[in-house]
Amino acid sequence: xxxEKYKEILAAHALDALDxxxxxxxxxxxxxxxxxRGEFNELRDVAAALSYAAEQLEPxxxxxxxxxERIKNSSPIVESPxxxxxxxxxxxxxxEKLAMSDVITPSRSxxxxxxxxxxxxxSIAALVLAASLYxxxxxxxxxxxxxxxxxxxxxxxxxxxxxxxxxxxxNFQERDLLGSPNxxxxxxxxxxxxxxxxxxxxxxxxxxxxxxxxxxxxxxxNHKAYQFWFISDPKNPFPGAVFSTNESGNAIFRxxxxxxxxxxxxxxxxxxxxxxxxxxxxxPFLSAKL
Amino acid sequence: MQPETIKIPDAELLRAIARGDEESLxxxxxxxxxxxxxLLIRILNNRAEAEDVLQEVFVQVWQRARDFDENRxxxxxxxxxxxxxxxxxxxxSLGSRSRTVEEATRETKDTIVDAIEDAINNERGAAVxxxxxxxxxEQRAALLMAYFDGFSQSEIAERTNIPLGTVKTRMRTGxxxxxxxxxxxxxxxx
Numbered sequence: 001x002x003x004e005k006y007k008e009i010l011a012a013h014a015l016d017a018l019d020x021x022x023x024x025x026x027x028x029x030x031x032x033x034x035x036x037r038g039e040f041n042e043l044r045d046v047a048a049a050l051s052y053a054a055e056q057l058e059p060x061x062x063x064x065x066x067x068x069e070r071i072k073n074s075s076p077i078v079e080s081p082x083x084x085x086x087x088x089x090x091x092x093x094x095x096e097k098l099a100m101s102d103v104i105t106p107s108r109s110x111x112x113x114x115x116x117x118x119x120x121x122x123s124i125a126a127l128v129l130a131a132s133l134y135x136x137x138x139x140x141x142x143x144x145x146x147x148x149x150x151x152x153x154x155x156x157x158x159x160x161x162x163x164x165x166x167x168x169x170x171n172f173q174e175r176d177l178l179g180s181p182n183x184x185x186x187x188x189x190x191x192x193x194x195x196x197x198x199x200x201x202x203x204x205x206x207x208x209x210x211x212x213x214x215x216x217x218x219x220x221x222n223h224k225a226y227q228f229w230f231i232s233d234p235k236n237p238f239p240g241a242v243f244s245t246n247e248s249g250n251a252i253f254r255x256x257x258x259x260x261x262x263x264x265x266x267x268x269x270x271x272x273x274x275x276x277x278x279x280x281x282x283x284p285f286l287s288a289k290l
Numbered sequence: 291m292q293p294e295t296i297k298i299p300d301a302e303l304l305r306a307i308a309r310g311d312e313e314s315l316x317x318x319x320x321x322x323x324x325x326x327x328x329l330l331i332r333i334l335n336n337r338a339e340a341e342d343v344l345q346e347v348f349v350q351v352w353q354r355a356r357d358f359d360e361n362r363x364x365x366x367x368x369x370x371x372x373x374x375x376x377x378x379x380x381x382x383s384l385g386s387r388s389r390t391v392e393e394a395t396r397e398t399k400d401t402i403v404d405a406i407e408d409a410i411n412n413e414r415g416a417a418v419x420x421x422x423x424x425x426x427x428e429q430r431a432a433l434l435m436a437y438f439d440g441f442s443q444s445e446i447a448e449r450t451n452i453p454l455g456t457v458k459t460r461m462r463t464g465x466x467x468x469x470x471x472x473x474x475x476x477x478x479x480x
Contacts, residue, residue, distance in 0.1 A: 012462070016378070042473055044363060045476050046473060050438075051325055052411065053415060054325075055328050063344055067348045070349050071315065071349060
């Protein structure tokens with residue numbers, strides 16, 4: 001898309017009125033073009049001002065107290081450590097960082113704190129190893145072997161810490177969505193991929209909110225990425241989020257299924273060009289059929 | 291509900307909310323409840339649904355205030371965008387964009403501060419409506435179908451039987467005109 005074309009569709013994007021592919025492409029461009037982003041933000045402010053055109057109305061007084069009651073037992077969520085490439089089919093593209101999550105915070109069992117304890121333990125281990133590493137630097141040549149071994153262990157612990165934190169975040173997010181009475185859990189399995197590769201789709205059929213947890217997918221080749229598909233008509237799969245996996249082959253992302261696809265009977269993950277594709281070009285790596 | 295005597299900037303409120311300050315969330319709610327509820331009613335045309343979504347919006351503000359980055363935009367824009375997005379999601383999950391008229395009552399204001407806020411918001415509403423009236427009808431229709439009904443350009447083209455390219459031009463031109471008229475004022479409002 002040319003620079004001129006990006007500017008032409010900015011206004012529509014400020015109104016959330018772009019089709020999927022244009023929206024993805026423009027979001028990718030906005031992420032790297034500060035000038036275009038500034039222009040978009042101004043249009044976004046103008047769009048927000050349209051809310052003043054609606055008649056102002058007073059909600060019932062109970063709404064306020066209900067909100068304050070609901071937040072009493074929950075605390076603000078810390079930002080997820082994972083960076084995701086997320087494209088939605090819903091109505092709020094430019095603020096995908098909001099990652100609309102279910103507002104229910106179910107009560108937690110004792111075992112849910114185990115990953116948190118593990119994360120703390122891994123943090124302490126990383127600090128101890130880091131301290132050991134610092135001391136070893138000042139020793140003589142004979143201790144270089146020890147230095148190399150500690151360095152290796154530190155890398156390993158850091159990786160475990162990152163994986164544990166990611167698992168903790170997944171648990172909390174999955175629990176929120178699973179707390180919805182309308183949620184469905186679907187396991188995607190693969191052919192032609194490592195046996196450990198799998199994905200889990202948690203779908204709230206009332207709202208279309210979805211979360212996908214991917215494990216063990218090999219890294220995508222250069223200029224390629226994975227893409228999720230919602231399939232109610234096999235001849236016309238609906239494109240979902242485009243995503244990449246981390247070094248461990250894992251990814252978590254949210255997506256939103258448009259109402260007309262809520263009765264999708266199949267789901268798949270394929271390998272596509274890195275900016276996504278309007279239709280699948282590769283065979284599925286992981287799939288599931290209801 | 292306590293009236294605000296000193297207006298704390300929206301960004302500061304959101305930072306406080308991110309730190310777990312319930313009072314700041316209450317202040318933000320008091321400040322924008324009528325605008326947001328009016329927007330939700332306009333989109334959903336159903337009081338019960340609108341109140342439900344209004345609750346969801348503020349619980350989500352509570353949970354995601356940390357995501358707000360004032361270097362990327364205004365607090366009001368973030369809040370309104372979130373509210374509109376939730377309303378459109380709800381509209382789609384209800385499976386219908388048909389509009390049923392339901393009367394939503396407006397309670398009288400019982401504090402002077404509320405009345406002043408009302409006057410300010412009414413003045414802003416009048417300015418936005420005046421700016422919209424300056425647009426040719428077809429441009430205005432395209433913008434309102436997108437913003438309040440949640441239609442994409444393709445959907446607008448399909449529903450109105452107008453070429454997609456024409457819809458795109460009307461939307462771009464309409465927003466450009468609105469920006470010209472409103473942007474200087476919006477900078478002060480937000």
